[in-house]
Structure formats: structure tokens, C-alpha cells
Amino acid sequence: VDISTSISGTTLPNVFFNASGVWCQHEDELQAMVESHSGALITKSATLAPRQGNPSPRYLPLPLGSISSMGLPNEGYEYYLRYACSFNYSRTKPLFISLSGLSLGDSVKMVEAFVAADLPCMLEINFSCPNVPGKPQLGYDFEAMDAALATLAPLIKKPFGIKLPPFFDIAHFDLVAAVCQKYSNLAFLTCVNSIGNGLAIDFETETALIKPKDGYGGLSGAMILNTALANVNAFYRRLPDKQIIGVGGVASGKEAFLHILAGASAVQIGTQLMEEGPAVFERLNKELAEIMAAKGYNTIEDFRGRLKTL
Numbered sequence: 001v002d003i004s005t006s007i008s009g010t011t012l013p014n015v016f017f018n019a020s021g022v023w024c025q026h027e028d029e030l031q032a033m034v035e036s037h038s039g040a041l042i043t044k045s046a047t048l049a050p051r052q053g054n055p056s057p058r059y060l061p062l063p064l065g066s067i068s069s070m071g072l073p074n075e076g077y078e079y080y081l082r083y084a085c086s087f088n089y090s091r092t093k094p095l096f097i098s099l100s101g102l103s104l105g106d107s108v109k110m111v112e113a114f115v116a117a118d119l120p121c122m123l124e125i126n127f128s129c130p131n132v133p134g135k136p137q138l139g140y141d142f143e144a145m146d147a148a149l150a151t152l153a154p155l156i157k158k159p160f161g162i163k164l165p166p167f168f169d170i171a172h173f174d175l176v177a178a179v180c181q182k183y184s185n186l187a188f189l190t191c192v193n194s195i196g197n198g199l200a201i202d203f204e205t206e207t208a209l210i211k212p213k214d215g216y217g218g219l220s221g222a223m224i225l226n227t228a229l230a231n232v233n234a235f236y237r238r239l240p241d242k243q244i245i246g247v248g249g250v251a252s253g254k255e256a257f258l259h260i261l262a263g264a265s266a267v268q269i270g271t272q273l274m275e276e277g278p279a280v281f282e283r284l285n286k287e288l289a290e291i292m293a294a295k296g297y298n299t300i301e302d303f304r305g306r307l308k309t310l
């Protein structure tokens, strides 16, 4: 994502964009992203049919991040296909489309429609929605993930990416990397989706904070930064021919710097965008540029992946 941005005189690639799900369900939100200082934009994960999603309250900020169980509310894939068809690719910034089929058959139908339209947008296939009651997420079923990729990668033909849940076991990093390595046009991995099925409780009322699923929802924001950094670095080390998009706990230039040091080529913003709005992108670009200047780095590639160990 090298939409350059000129901050304090230096032109830097603008590595920031929204995490799918935040500020991207409706066209007016997407337009706000186009007009923001983000380097790209991505749409809300689409399903075949439009969905209302789970009952509210379904998103809440917490002291160290947020909890959410949206339930895949979206306008249906044809809405985003129409948006992608009318998008001005030469004049704006890169457009990513997130697809989250409720079955492989649904994913095939949506992918076939986007492939038939032959557009410059980039597909990010979501393997990790943790909030559809009764639907275990693909990201934790490695055989099902492999089977899905075996079907979808040849269909997509062009470079595409997948959105992965966080993993917490070295053997899982190895297994998932081995699956991903099999698909040469799987060009990027977006790490990480929320940490699934956390529970936030109100001490006074002794009640779960969000309504869906008895209060169980995905954890995001500051509290998942270190898990996100580990996943970005684990796949960066294991998949040198692929790019990693880092997401999880980025609230300032500092966390963005850490994600890039861990190996990220681009950085998505979720909870902080939800709380601060699209103005967050101008601040993040400025803060990252200041950190780079202070450390004597001229480009992202001067430090990307250069994490040292003891």
C-alpha cells in the first residue's frame, strides 16, 4: 500500500487503513475513508445476503480496548460489488474488499462475481469471524482452511489475502504457515482478527456488558497488541514470499512502528478508528513520520522486519 503521504516535507508511504468492520459498512462511511488521510480502505466483510447482525449493545469500548459481537452486519456482497465497480481506481487509493461467506459455497459465489467483474480491488477473504452463533470460525479448522484455499485461490487467480484469527501455539503458526505456503497467489495475510469470545462484565450490575451470545465477543485494541505483534512476526518469519498486514492494538505511531518492526507491510486500525474517527489517520501518519525521523529511518524498508532478539 504505497500511497505516499508528505509529512514534514518527507514523502513516506502511507501504510495505514481501516480494519474491515470499522467505518466501512455503508457508502457514506467508505467515502469518509476515501477523504481521510488513510492510504487505502477496506469494506465490511460481506455475506451473500444482507444481514442485520446481532442485537445491540454489540460493541463497547473497554479500559484497554474493546469488546464486540457484531454478527456480520453488512449490505450483502452485491452492494460492495456495485461500489467496487463504480470506484475510481486511478484517482483514489487502493480498495480492498472483504468477503466472509457463511459457507464455502457462498464464498465461491461471491468470489466468482468479483472475478467476473475483473476489477483492480484486492480481495481479503475473512477466515476468522468469531461472532456468528453456531458457526465455528474457519481460521481454527486448518483442514477446512486448506480446503477453502484449494478452491478459492485458483478461482481468484490474481493476488489476494486472508484475514486470520490470532494463534497462540507455535505448532499452530507452523501448521497455518505450511497451509498458506501452498498457494502462490495468496499474497498477504492480515493478522490479527479479534481474540474471540472474551467476556466483559459490569461489576456494579453484575451483568455482561454486551447483549449477543451471553456477553461473549471479540477482544480488540490495546489488550491484544502483544498477541498481534507475535502473529505478525510469526508469519513474517515463516512466509518470506508473502506480505503481512498488521492489525491489533495500534493507537499511535509507536504501535504502528512496532508492527512494522515485527514485519508488517501495512497497518490496519480498528478500535482506535472506532473511538477517534477518520481523523486518526492524519495523526498516525504524523506520529510514525516523527518516530522515523527521530530514529534516522528514511523509509519503511529501513526497519521493516528488523526486530532484534536477545
Ligand SMILES: O=C(O)c1[nH]c(=O)[nH]c(=O)c1Cl
Pocket (backbone or CB within 6 Å): 021, 045, 068, 069, 070, 071, 072, 073, 100, 126, 128, 129, 130, 131, 132, 193, 194, 218
Ligand atoms: O461480528 C463481526 O461482524 C465480526 N467481528 C469480528 O471481531 N471479526 C470479524 O471478522 C467479524 Cl465479521
